[in-house]
Amino acid sequence: MLRFTDSLTGDKVDFEPRDPGKASVYWCGPTVYDVPHLGHARSTLAFDVLVRYLRWTGLDVTAVSNITDIDDKIINRAADEGSTEPDVAQRFEATFVEQMDRLNVAHPDLRPRATEYVDRMVEVISDLVERGMAYTTDSGVYFDVDRLDEYGALVGRSVEDLREGAGARVDVDEDKTDPLDFALWKAAKPGEPTWDSPWGPGRPGWHIECVAMSLHLLGDGFDIHGGGDDLVFPHHENERAEALGCGRAFARHWVHNGMVQVDGEKMSKSLGNFTTLAGLLDAWDPRALRLLVLQTHYRRTMEIGSTTLDQAAAALARLDKFADRMAEADLPDAAADDAVLDRFRAAMDDDLGTPQALAVVFDAVRDANRALDAEDDDTAAALAAAALDATTALGLELGAAASPDADAGDDPEATEIDGLVDRRLAARAAKDFAEADRIRDELTARGIVLEDGPSGTTWRRG
RNA sequence: GCACCGGUGCCCGAGCGGACCAAGGGAACGGCCUGCAAAGCCGUAAAGCCGCGGGUUCAAAUCCCGCCCGGUGCUCCA
Structure with missing residues (x-):
């Protein structure tokens, strides 16, 4: 109730x-x-x-x-x-x-x-x-x-x-x-x-x-x-x-x-366009703002600033990676874990306790990761289903596909970066790590972060 | 000035009288992974007592009183 x-x-x-x-x-x-x-x-x-x-x-x-x-x-x-x-x-x-x-x-x-x-x-x-x-x-x-x-x-x-x-x-x-x-x-x-x-x-x-x-x-x-x-x-x-x-x-x-407080001075210093919602939404994933808002009880005054948004964005990235990892794991179909859902419901039923509800979600995420590491697919699947069901109830869509970066469109710089990434891959294949690292350093200097994964190398703007 | 709400670790932020706890997230540190990183996963530590000072109680971050600080409201601001 x-x-x-x-x-x-x-x-x-x-x-x-x-x-x-x-x-x-x-x-x-x-x-x-x-x-x-x-x-x-x-x-x-x-x-x-x-x-x-x-x-x-x-x-x-x-x-x-x-x-x-x-x-x-x-x-x-x-x-x-x-x-x-x-x-x-x-x-x-x-x-x-x-x-x-x-x-x-x-x-x-x-x-x-x-x-x-x-x-x-x-x-x-x-x-x-x-x-x-x-x-x-x-x-x-x-x-x-x-x-x-x-x-x-x-x-x-x-x-x-x-x-x-x-x-x-x-x-x-x-x-x-x-x-x-x-x-x-x-x-x-x-x-x-x-x-x-x-x-x-x-x-x-x-x-x-x-x-x-x-x-x-x-x-x-x-x-x-x-x-x-x-x-x-x-x-x-x-x-x-x-x-x-x-x-x-x-x-x-x-x-x-409750009301929102913004450290206006700090804000405008770090990001001149932050005073409006549009400015914020351009600079951060809108879901990060939702997550940040959910992490505070709705009745409390809360602080929104570039620091807290960055923190929320980092947490969101983890949830996205989790959703992707579970999706790629080819898990068996499983009903959402009842214990998790019960705890989620209990948290929400108590005056819409979204901070505690999210704590339940993060606990489930950790447990699901652990289960997957232990190759306990059934447990992982049930926990993941519960976590995803809960976040959906909160209006949070997870996974890389849900990120606004997913459809960035064609970017003139992207082609060039892709080329550099390819050259680095070739260098690595030839065990020429000095050259590979040189290219990576060059990209790093430009604010590009590389991520080597099993299915190739991806990059993003850090 | 008056009223209401709040002051918890490095940061954000739960908790609303007791033994499953000072949740959860971020950052930090360690391990796995990696040619090395990054990312990811796992783990660890971190508040000597939860703004300050009193009080109530067998028991208080949690209740009461005073003080300090912040926010909101007092006619058109979500």
Whole structure:
């Protein structure tokens, strides 16, 4: 039985789906006003693994993640570059999807856009107004926090507490009767995209979209709502307020992932293009980032840097070699080792303990290698099957074929290097090791690493 | 300022009151392999006690209190 930490209570709770055998999951996607950063990657990876694992255990999962395609930042961006909001949104949504694809993130079943949900948002806001949970001013419609006893439950703070800190970082809109109240509908401002509403032209507030989408697509009382830690307040607190304010059951469980820290200075020094996810993905195998993310528990703050990425890449290389070795060993068909799978499942069931789950995988890898060394093919096959099944559940494809280097295409330099490698092979065959080593040294100086194997010599850029 | 989360070996990072343990990964070292390497495989050692100081307990890295340091939040940031 899967258990995970519910942000609402802070306790580990058993996951009991609303509908037996199924799971409904919603997590907040990006606001598409710029290229994705490392935080997007971590968060998206966290929920990708959650969804994959739920499916692996046999649940029928419906996964929904939104795209916020209208918001202040998008408007500002469009103004800055002299384009339009839809243009900005479409461009960066495409970039987001493309980069998540590189990370082998499974597409959510549904990826609704805010601009497609304005009508439903208006319905929810109308409901709130009718129930007296919201009020109207010249600048828009606001949720009245005082009307909801439970407000603050998700952050674990009282309304008085919150009120004290309100405005500490951002100026408070003077139209609101309470600094904690938040916008459901923003009245039109000149030059901004607008939609019609019972309160005049304008655009929706931020939180309302997730409520309208999740309740519409997944139904009241859906199972899991997730997002980054930084969204707990105010975003998720306010979403919850909106749904409860309508008298509707909202998410049964809340799951939040921790933040990413980057040693920016060190990073830019070693690799100038590292500040964006794209830069990272160009410099490292995307699977190394996934592995690195999995090696840290999803709730913890984690450090991503060139050192930790290199370390993850080295571990990944070992897993690739393992997968290749087992594939080439011509092992008998074997069912995955149950003991390994049980340990894997136990680790994952305990709040998605991917670090321990990977420890299980690495243990199995070592044991399988040892079994193969001892020519115990049956044991090796069972262990390898379990290890590979587990990594698949985590979204990690293994083996040289899975590496982005596998299809590097034609490289003008490659032909020349191949020629040098051939000459070295000839020299070795003639026992002219001095010449062979000279060629190798020359290639080494150029950053080329040679690997002599039973089936010939391969090279790679080190 | 207030709130929440965290501070574990050379590095990343598990552990959340006890005897299967201070996991696992990277690096290091040794062996096998190799003409020699590289890669790979196997093995070894490494935290004298898990930020600091108190306390609770038969028993604490794990609970409580104080302090120091880092992160996040306090209206639109995953």
